[in-house]
Amino acid sequence: MTKSILPLVKKTDVVLMGAGIMSATLGMILKELNPDITIQVFERMDEAGTESSDAWNNAGTGHAAFCELNYTPEKNGAVSIDKAVKISEQFEISREFWAYLVEKKYIPNPAEFISAVPHMSFVWGDTNVDFLKARHKAMNESPMFKDMKWSENRDEISQWAPIVMRGRDNKQPIAATRMDMGTDVDFGALTRKLFAKLKTMPGVTIHYNVESLDLDPDGNGGWDVFVRNLLNEEKGQVNTRFVFIGAGGATLHLLKRAEIKERKGYGGFPVSGLWLKCLNEDLIKDHQAKVYGKATVGAPPMSVPHIDTRLIDGKKELLFGPFAGFSTKFLKNGSLLDLPTSIRPDNALPMIFAGLKNFKLTKYLIDQLRLTPIDRVNELKQYVPSAQLLDWELKEAGQRVQVIKKDKKEGGILEFGTEVVVSEDGTVAALLGASPGASTAAAIMLGLLAKCFKKEAASEAWKNKIKEMAPSFGESLSTNEKLVQQTRERTTKLLKL
Ligand SMILES: Cc1cc2nc3c(=O)[nH]c(=O)nc-3n(C[C@H](O)[C@H](O)[C@H](O)COP(=O)(O)OP(=O)(O)OC[C@H]3O[C@@H](n4cnc5c(N)ncnc54)[C@H](O)[C@@H]3O)c2cc1C
Numbered sequence: 001m002t003k004s005i006l007p008l009v010k011k012t013d014v015v016l017m018g019a020g021i022m023s024a025t026l027g028m029i030l031k032e033l034n035p036d037i038t039i040q041v042f043e044r045m046d047e048a049g050t051e052s053s054d055a056w057n058n059a060g061t062g063h064a065a066f067c068e069l070n071y072t073p074e075k076n077g078a079v080s081i082d083k084a085v086k087i088s089e090q091f092e093i094s095r096e097f098w099a100y101l102v103e104k105k106y107i108p109n110p111a112e113f114i115s116a117v118p119h120m121s122f123v124w125g126d127t128n129v130d131f132l133k134a135r136h137k138a139m140n141e142s143p144m145f146k147d148m149k150w151s152e153n154r155d156e157i158s159q160w161a162p163i164v165m166r167g168r169d170n171k172q173p174i175a176a177t178r179m180d181m182g183t184d185v186d187f188g189a190l191t192r193k194l195f196a197k198l199k200t201m202p203g204v205t206i207h208y209n210v211e212s213l214d215l216d217p218d219g220n221g222g223w224d225v226f227v228r229n230l231l232n233e234e235k236g237q238v239n240t241r242f243v244f245i246g247a248g249g250a251t252l253h254l255l256k257r258a259e260i261k262e263r264k265g266y267g268g269f270p271v272s273g274l275w276l277k278c279l280n281e282d283l284i285k286d287h288q289a290k291v292y293g294k295a296t297v298g299a300p301p302m303s304v305p306h307i308d309t310r311l312i313d314g315k316k317e318l319l320f321g322p323f324a325g326f327s328t329k330f331l332k333n334g335s336l337l338d339l340p341t342s343i344r345p346d347n348a349l350p351m352i353f354a355g356l357k358n359f360k361l362t363k364y365l366i367d368q369l370r371l372t373p374i375d376r377v378n379e380l381k382q383y384v385p386s387a388q389l390l391d392w393e394l395k396e397a398g399q400r401v402q403v404i405k406k407d408k409k410e411g412g413i414l415e416f417g418t419e420v421v422v423s424e425d426g427t428v429a430a431l432l433g434a435s436p437g438a439s440t441a442a443a444i445m446l447g448l449l450a451k452c453f454k455k456e457a458a459s460e461a462w463k464n465k466i467k468e469m470a471p472s473f474g475e476s477l478s479t480n481e482k483l484v485q486q487t488r489e490r491t492t493k494l495l496k497l
Helices: 021-033 082-103 126-140 154-160 187-199 248-257 281-286 338-342 348-357 359-369 373-381 437-452 460-469 481-494
Strands: 011-017 039-042 114-116 119-124 149-151 174-179 183-185 204-207 210-217 223-229 235-245 267-278 290-292 306-312 315-325 392-407 411-415 418-422 428-433
Touching: 011 021, 011 223, 021 039, 021 082, 021 187, 021 235, 021 437, 021 460, 039 187, 039 210, 082 187, 082 437, 082 460, 082 481, 119 126, 126 174, 149 154, 154 174, 183 306, 187 204, 210 235, 210 248, 235 248, 248 267, 248 338, 248 392, 248 428, 267 338, 267 348, 267 373, 281 315, 315 359, 315 373, 315 392, 348 359, 348 392, 348 411, 373 392, 392 428, 418 437, 428 437, 437 460
Parallel strands: 011 039, 011 235, 039 204, 119 290, 235 428
Antiparallel strands: 114 183, 119 174, 149 174, 210 223, 223 235, 267 315, 267 392, 290 306, 306 315, 392 411, 418 428
């Protein structure tokens, strides 16, 4: 926790707004590519990684798209694995980048942020079993998912996830798939470690308790950034060549302030989350997997329920959820006015159209808000049949702001993915949305370089360094089985998984 007030640096090469996993990753990549680059970070909280990136605020899944069924939609009877393949390739890049940080001893002990936790899909009912079978067949053909195991055998599934099978109706048709090489990631711990390292690097200044308010073009191709110190209410101004808006849910507000044409037509729809946190140490001990089920109709992707082993602050935990909720805040520590004040002439229509088209989501959210503690435990019982209300407590998860954007055909669409908005000249970039989010931070930030640091990114020096940090970046892993094996073996060893 930092309470001291640092003087502002009048001019830096880069300003990072927000100290979440995205800014941390971009800051570290830039500093590795160019050790002379100067960076100034503004974070409104008194510590890094306390919003969506904090371990209790997200599900901690290293999203490699192994078992999250929402990444493999069924279209006309066929299971499409394209999205899963892309996410899986992106996750390998994150693993490579983290392995690089470990190799460089920036994060000497990877166990403090990443652990091996098998991923599973578990379904019940004939239709869902058929879907999972078709999914497994399609996925097994890709080198990314070759090691995926399939089972309809109750004894085997009981070994994989005892608490999921204990007390289950013997006649219920069930099936499961499993990837042993799944991971649980404490993105909050990782974020704080990255900023702790960045702080020691020359030319990096990190301001906590300082809020970014606005950014204006400086007339010379750069930006004047306006900030307020929340400890003494003093306002200040700094100048920079490049701004990254990595303010999580609040990115939309800041993007709207940047005078770039690309900001137009974007809106946001907040969805909050709730976990059931297990208090029973025996149950926690008995479970060692992240088990994903099928989402309810209308549920947003991040609300696909899962019963999850977590490692948070070195302690094993067990969480179920997330249940969805609704709050007009864009950040957990935000304001109830966030949603109403985000509606402007340029995004009002897209937001209305998106609202009208997503009736199922609205109904789903209303149903979720109506849930009583007993209803929630009844949902949990579908995964853990012997669950008892007394063993679980409710815990608030993070706030996600889903992207709404203008669409020529539909008027407005609601998206559940991550979207990077970059100004035409590449001097401003903003990250909207949050899925698959933190897991793909390294790939997203490396992808941003070609747009925002065009000249440097084309140089041999940067290309070589990028290869060193993330050897698979720019490669098609999914068509190269040998490369998949090689990179996984290497990162498994370095990350001590
Ligand atoms: C319920 C839930 C489950 C999720 N599960 C997963 C998962 O299993 N795996 C996964 O990979 N991802 C998951 N995600 C997504 C993941 O958490 C996000 O993609 C990721 O944390 C976003 O990082 P960020 O840096 O963009 O934002 P954040 O971590 O939210 O950081 C933004 C920072 O900006 C600061 N800030 C905001 N406004 C200002 C301002 N004006 N001035 C200065 N600072 C400001 C905030 O205080 C915050 O520290 C989940 C998210 C949620 C909500």
